[in-house]
Amino acid sequence: MNMRFASVSIWVVGLLFALLTPVFGSPTMVDITFRTCSLVVLAVSWNLMASAGLISLGHSAFFGLGGYAAILAANSAGTPFWLSLLGSLVAGAILGLGLALITGKMRGIYFAITTLAVSEGLRVIAVMLPDLTGGAKGAYLIPDNFPGAFTVNLAMGIAAVGTCLIAWAISRSRYHFAFRAMRANEGASQMLGLYPLKYRAAITAISGSLASLAGGVEVWHGGYIDPALAFDLHITITSQIAPILGGIYTLSGPVLGAVATTLIGDATRIGLGHIEGASLLVFGLILVGCVLYLPQGIRGGIVQFLDWRSGRGGASMPVPADTRPR
Amino acid sequence: MLKITNVAKSFGGIKAISDVSFEVRPGQFFGIIGANGAGKTTLLNLITGYAPLSSGTIEFEGEPIHGLPPYRIAHRGIGRTFQITQPFAEMSVRDNVVTGALFSRNGARRSLKEARAMSEEPLRLVGLTDQADVPAGALTLGGKKKLELARVLATEPKLILLDEVMGGLTWGEIEDLMSTLRRIHAAGATIVMIEHVVHVIVDLCDHVFVLNFGRELFRGTPQDVVTHPEVIEAYLGKPLAAGADA
Amino acid sequence: MTPLLELSNVRAGYGHSLVLQDISMSLQEGEIVCLLGANGAGKTTTTRVISGLLSTWSGEVRFAGENIAAVPAHRRVDLGICLAPEGRQVFPNFTVHQNLLIGSYSKTARRRRAEKFDQVYSLFPRLAERRAQKAGLMSGGEQQMLAIGRALMGCPRLLILDEPSLGLAPKIIIDVYATIAAIAKLGLSILFVEQNVQAALTIAHRGYVIANGRIAASGTTAELQSTPLVQEAFLGTKTAGTDRAAPGSARVSAH
Numbered sequence: 001m002n003m004r005f006a007s008v009s010i011w012v013v014g015l016l017f018a019l020l021t022p023v024f025g026s027p028t029m030v031d032i033t034f035r036t037c038s039l040v041v042l043a044v045s046w047n048l049m050a051s052a053g054l055i056s057l058g059h060s061a062f063f064g065l066g067g068y069a070a071i072l073a074a075n076s077a078g079t080p081f082w083l084s085l086l087g088s089l090v091a092g093a094i095l096g097l098g099l100a101l102i103t104g105k106m107r108g109i110y111f112a113i114t115t116l117a118v119s120e121g122l123r124v125i126a127v128m129l130p131d132l133t134g135g136a137k138g139a140y141l142i143p144d145n146f147p148g149a150f151t152v153n154l155a156m157g158i159a160a161v162g163t164c165l166i167a168w169a170i171s172r173s174r175y176h177f178a179f180r181a182m183r184a185n186e187g188a189s190q191m192l193g194l195y196p197l198k199y200r201a202a203i204t205a206i207s208g209s210l211a212s213l214a215g216g217v218e219v220w221h222g223g224y225i226d227p228a229l230a231f232d233l234h235i236t237i238t239s240q241i242a243p244i245l246g247g248i249y250t251l252s253g254p255v256l257g258a259v260a261t262t263l264i265g266d267a268t269r270i271g272l273g274h275i276e277g278a279s280l281l282v283f284g285l286i287l288v289g290c291v292l293y294l295p296q297g298i299r300g301g302i303v304q305f306l307d308w309r310s311g312r313g314g315a316s317m318p319v320p321a322d323t324r325p326r
Numbered sequence: 327m328l329k330i331t332n333v334a335k336s337f338g339g340i341k342a343i344s345d346v347s348f349e350v351r352p353g354q355f356f357g358i359i360g361a362n363g364a365g366k367t368t369l370l371n372l373i374t375g376y377a378p379l380s381s382g383t384i385e386f387e388g389e390p391i392h393g394l395p396p397y398r399i400a401h402r403g404i405g406r407t408f409q410i411t412q413p414f415a416e417m418s419v420r421d422n423v424v425t426g427a428l429f430s431r432n433g434a435r436r437s438l439k440e441a442r443a444m445s446e447e448p449l450r451l452v453g454l455t456d457q458a459d460v461p462a463g464a465l466t467l468g469g470k471k472k473l474e475l476a477r478v479l480a481t482e483p484k485l486i487l488l489d490e491v492m493g494g495l496t497w498g499e500i501e502d503l504m505s506t507l508r509r510i511h512a513a514g515a516t517i518v519m520i521e522h523v524v525h526v527i528v529d530l531c532d533h534v535f536v537l538n539f540g541r542e543l544f545r546g547t548p549q550d551v552v553t554h555p556e557v558i559e560a561y562l563g564k565p566l567a568a569g570a571d572a
Numbered sequence: 573m574t575p576l577l578e579l580s581n582v583r584a585g586y587g588h589s590l591v592l593q594d595i596s597m598s599l600q601e602g603e604i605v606c607l608l609g610a611n612g613a614g615k616t617t618t619t620r621v622i623s624g625l626l627s628t629w630s631g632e633v634r635f636a637g638e639n640i641a642a643v644p645a646h647r648r649v650d651l652g653i654c655l656a657p658e659g660r661q662v663f664p665n666f667t668v669h670q671n672l673l674i675g676s677y678s679k680t681a682r683r684r685r686a687e688k689f690d691q692v693y694s695l696f697p698r699l700a701e702r703r704a705q706k707a708g709l710m711s712g713g714e715q716q717m718l719a720i721g722r723a724l725m726g727c728p729r730l731l732i733l734d735e736p737s738l739g740l741a742p743k744i745i746i747d748v749y750a751t752i753a754a755i756a757k758l759g760l761s762i763l764f765v766e767q768n769v770q771a772a773l774t775i776a777h778r779g780y781v782i783a784n785g786r787i788a789a790s791g792t793t794a795e796l797q798s799t800p801l802v803q804e805a806f807l808g809t810k811t812a813g814t815d816r817a818a819p820g821s822a823r824v825s826a827h
Contacts, residue, residue, distance in 0.1 A: 172438075173438070174428050174429075174438060174441075177417075177421065177424060177425045177428050177429075178425075178428075178429065180414060180416065180417050180421070180425075181414050181417070181425045183414075183416075184413070184414035184415055184416060184417065185412045185413075185414060187376070187396075187412070188408060188412035188414075189414075189425070189429075190395065190396035190397040190400065191374060191396050191397075191400050191405070191406050191408075191478075192400060192425055192426045192429050192430060192477065192478075192480075192481055193397050193400040193401050193429040193430045193431060193433060193481060194397055194425070194429040195395075195397045195429075196397075249416075
């Protein structure tokens, strides 16, 4: 019961932190929180798909589409900030649904490659339609409707909190059962009456709209978008590194991972930025180390540590490292 | 209840099932036996929509079900276990069974709490209550076979298709599971069972269908089947047939 | 005489859970020994410990007098310990011939590959007929033959078979057992796990009954057959049947 109270408290403090930093934080704090919240949205979104057995290698597709949806709505129709974000959400959901329908029963590597192709395809389309998107030169947000930096920062905080709440609600619903069953064995789950396409479409739509929302807020934050920025492979990669680092298929893992990735990235950049390439190298080494020594992610490491401290789980028994079936 | 008419299935020119017809009536306990590779599991895959028919028809409660996807066949009230067990390995044993209760034909109206409560009975029936919180992947083979059955029971099927549920079980466990199956049958379920443990078929089934090289070899009561010379020749083998009477 | 295989006070398990509480057993050169027991008793875990797929927490595993507790699985194949695992686990996309080739991957086996191929193909003429067929397309019985053949390709001194009769038709079980007996005549030692106790006792010299991770009873097949524990739990001569084999219930030649 104590553990439960502690973890709920940490959640509440963390989410309040995301909402209150734009109000009270220093400019540096606001900046770090903004980037962390953006990654939280992407990481939780990626993890939602992964938990249904759908490994996305194209999360930048949603992110970029969300960015373009917001900027096009704002520039061409003068749509106000919050309404343009709704546009991002809808665009992401439609792309997610489309992805579910295209991929049908595809799983594993086939699904992953399709998402990669979709992302790359969207990037090419953005380059090929200069009249609409500004092409390779990119597009600037017309500053008329700019709601102010505070509102944009707050919006990302709200997006992160909302994303976590959605993930939490899913984890307590029948969807949680459907996704785990599909991840384990889509064929066998059908014999229990589960219609996989329905749940696949639901999760890709939810996950897609969330990632698009992050892209939408980002474009208001930066005021500029171009195809290379919007559909950057880097976004795809960080949105899966964070959940893997934090603890894949869990609720808190992607959030812990997003915080850790942002902090490690900043620390190496500030500490080693003056040596060419060194910060990325060290960042990479830290990630490799984490994957090697924390196979269950940061969350798994914490759980293990707490188990060990409270002396539960047969800690009196010396357990050799390699007792897992190989 | 289940009517199979002139069903055939070929895989790339190789005939796995040719011209099989039989009918299972409500309340029957129907056995299917045959050598490894005779087409028994293929037949179950055809009935449950995992593979399309090459020709023929399959009807359930008077309506054709061939061509339907597996989840819709499950919603009609057909449940099946898999010979090669297919547990959701990372989920707990209980959550595996809860999944069955949630997505079956009545599952949509059921809350998570109700589904949890519903999982108790199947777990108890197969004797997995003590291991309910273990990840399903950690069960022994016999445990996974029992889980297959529990998961199907949670979908409240009218017709249950069992594909070698006794494999990997010891004598004592087989006895337990047989009495469980008798109870399920007595409670109104119709059961079709593929099994290699011959005495189980003889004790439980009222009608046995023998497949050999994808064709019907023989059908009749269990006693007729185990004494039929062709069945002994093709399936039982001589030494064990003598021992089977003991 | 030093036994070929000797386990003394072995404890082992997965993660935090102890499966083998205390296993001591031995096997002489040329012997056929079967391991019996309920589901979850620790039979398969015992075969994993002997073949090196799982390391022991404590206790000794000696092979030909040498402690092999620290020897990894692939090196144990070199020593002559080969396993045909539960559920066959042939490589479905390899042909029969390729599956057998993989079986002779170890250094010692590679030198005797031609001789072993002849031996396996003469033991299993069915495999010779189907040498170019993909293993995944074969029937259960043929796959079991292949799994045993693949283990034989590793030039075992000790062949371990985990549930060779699982999922097989009665007639095929007879074939498989006849083949196991034929393999034993070649002078190999065989340790096998079996639920089908009637079949097991027809070819084994001795057996051990494992219950709750301990040896609950042991003896020659004749002795075991007359043990009430074995009769009730595995042979069904008494109808009770439901009584799980508890360590305390073993009276005859219990350790």
